[in-house]
Amino acid sequence: MAIPTAVPQQQQQHIVEEIAFQKAAVARLKKDILGVDRNSRRRYIRDFREEFSRFQEVSSLDDLTVACYKADIVYIGDYHALPASQEFAARLLKDLASRSTEVILCLEMVCARSQRTLDRYMQGEIDEADFLKAIRYDLDWGYDWSSFRKLFEVARGHRLAVYGIDCEPRSGFRYIRRRDAHAAAHIAGIAARRPGARIVVVIGESHLAPDHLPRKVSDQLKRRGLEKRGVIVLQNLEEIYWQLAERGLEHVDVVSLGPDRFCHFNTSPIAKYEAYRQTIESWGEDNEGDESVDLTSTVYSMIDTILKFLGIDKYTHCVKREGRCLEFLVDIYPDVYSGLDAKDLKRFLRGHRFTPEEVEEVLSHVSERGSCYLPRVNAILIGRFTMLHAGEEASHFVNLALKREIYDAAPREMPQHDLFYNGVIEEALGFFGSKLIDPSRNHFFETEFYQYYRKDRETIERETPYRFEDFNAIINFILLHKRFEQGYEQYDDVPAEILEGIRAAPKRANILIHELGYFLGQQIYDAYRAGILDRGDISALYRRSFRESGSALRAYLDLAERVRPAAQGGPLAQPAP
Secondary structure: OOOOOOOOHHHHHHHHHHHHHHHHHHHHHHHHHHOOOHHHHOHHHHHHHHHOOOOOEEOOHHHHHHHHHHOOEEEEEEOOOOHHHHHHHHHHHHHHHHHOOOEEEEEEEEEHHHHHHHHHHHOOOOOHHHHHHHOOHHHHOOOOHHHHHHHHHHHHHOOOEEEEEEOOOOOOOOOHHHHHHHHHHHHHHHHHHOOOOEEEEEEEHHHHOOOOHHHHHHHHHHHOOOOOOEEEEEEOOHHHHHHHHHOOOOOOOEEEEEOOEEEEOOOOHHHHHHHHHHHHHHHHOOOOOOOOOOOHHHHHHHHHHHHHHHOOOOOOOEEEEOOOEEEEHHHHOOEEEEOOOHHHHHHHHHHOOOOHHHHHHHHHHHHHHOEEEEOOOOEEEEOOOOHHHHHHHHHHHHHHHHOOOOOOOOOOOOOHHHHHHHHHHHHHHHHHHHHHHOOOOOHHHHOHHHHOOOOOHHHHHHHOOOOHHHHHHHHHHHHHHHHHHHOHHHOOOOOHHHHHHHOOOHHHHHHHHHHHHHHHHHHHHHHHHOOOOOHHHHHHHHHOOOOOOOHHHHHHHHHHHHHHHHOOOOOOOOOOO
16 A cells, blocks of 8 residues: 655644654653553563564555455554553454354463463353452552453353463563563474364564564474464554654555554553553552552652643643732642542532533543543542543643633533534544544544444434434534534524524533534644644634623634645545535
8 A cells, every 4th residue: 555645734734743752751651651661661662662663564454354365374562551452452353253163362461371271261160359369469460450351251151272382480670581582482382282263362562573573483393294384463652653653654554564563553652651640640559459550650640641732831820810919830730539439429429519411421531531621629530541532631721720710610500502612612622632542543433423423213223322314413403513613604593403402401412512523623633734734723712711792603613714625534424405
């Protein structure tokens, strides 16, 4: 596939500017990580980075899957701290298992000495808690079990044989090459005993430099008179990501690194290293049986990232002034409450005098997106952590703090249409801020309304939470609204159907606000990348308050008109007449 390189000068300038911003954020994260993780400087790691420092061509997920299907051994590089890494490995494993006669899964996370325990777990003789305790999961591995569990679920669902291939000692790099040799012997032994099987190996990415584990497996096979074709599948390599981003290709999901070598992308370097920093912090926590992890530093890092982009110094930016500055931005960073279940959330909200209706609204928000920012109490509540949605809430804080509308500084008693478009712009900036954390995010690829556009009643009602009529009413509102935006000067009045949506009951109105806001947030980001908006424009939008009646609608229409030339393709990007 050809790699486009011709990019307009102004657009290229903004791309270079954004990449520099992203690299600076990653450098700050790496500095934090290197304070406790010296291993990244080891020769073993450097060999891996040097081997996979350039990509050959843009590829596709289909090409990757076909190459894996043709291979005898599929090596999947795992970034242990990133749940998205294990989720991709599980999806690829499931795809291969559904197309193959026999697939065997080999895992670094389980030591070979625990094979009997692993067999008992896979056969249902012991439960999950006993399995994790027996293999010393928390002590010897320590990464998020919920994401690694997905691999076992796929294996059990397809009745795959699963083998542990690692050995002690795991700490440090002194014995890492011996661990490679040990794993290679097990993999080659399995290949010899099960000659018709396709072997999938999920192991830390640095083990997959060709002279590391793959070379040792080949050597072991040759001693047995065997030769097997191997494919290496890596994920989210930082240097390759920057090379793609420089060409405006950060949305590419797969590239070829050479014959039988691929790299798959599902997150940005910022999200990748933030996940690692968060994991390291969780290891340092003395929770004494409390399974919750303090995510304050993670959220604050996201806030810092957004402020850095906007060019705002949290130490000198004044948010409260009475003749002199009384509070700087850094003084009002939000409280972060993580690991909250529904009972904890209710107790917290009732303690702050939220009405029963407001409590249910917040609970629904946390259930759907994992987190929620409450400006009334200046707190971010996290029930289920996801990088993207926590990034949205961090962006909401920045927006409302810069507008000086946290706590009760700005009354929300305003006409319905003002509340509606004020909410749309806030959602747009929330989405935009989350894309600063992970630029690969794309609204059109993740929203069910676009995924199920023009699907039949049975599909929509089976695979979405909406009735067919409600689903189409929401879609029709968005289509009509986009047409209205493109020629609103021609309208004497706002169309009745749009007014009906704006005045809808809170549940329906919130869905419409969310969808229009995400759509606009995607357009703002694309307009920045295209050179239509600059950082100053976006910073001014974060600071702008819409207390004057009608100002939010005017700002929305003016902004939608300005960013329209940068709109990406998608099922609703060019609404049907």
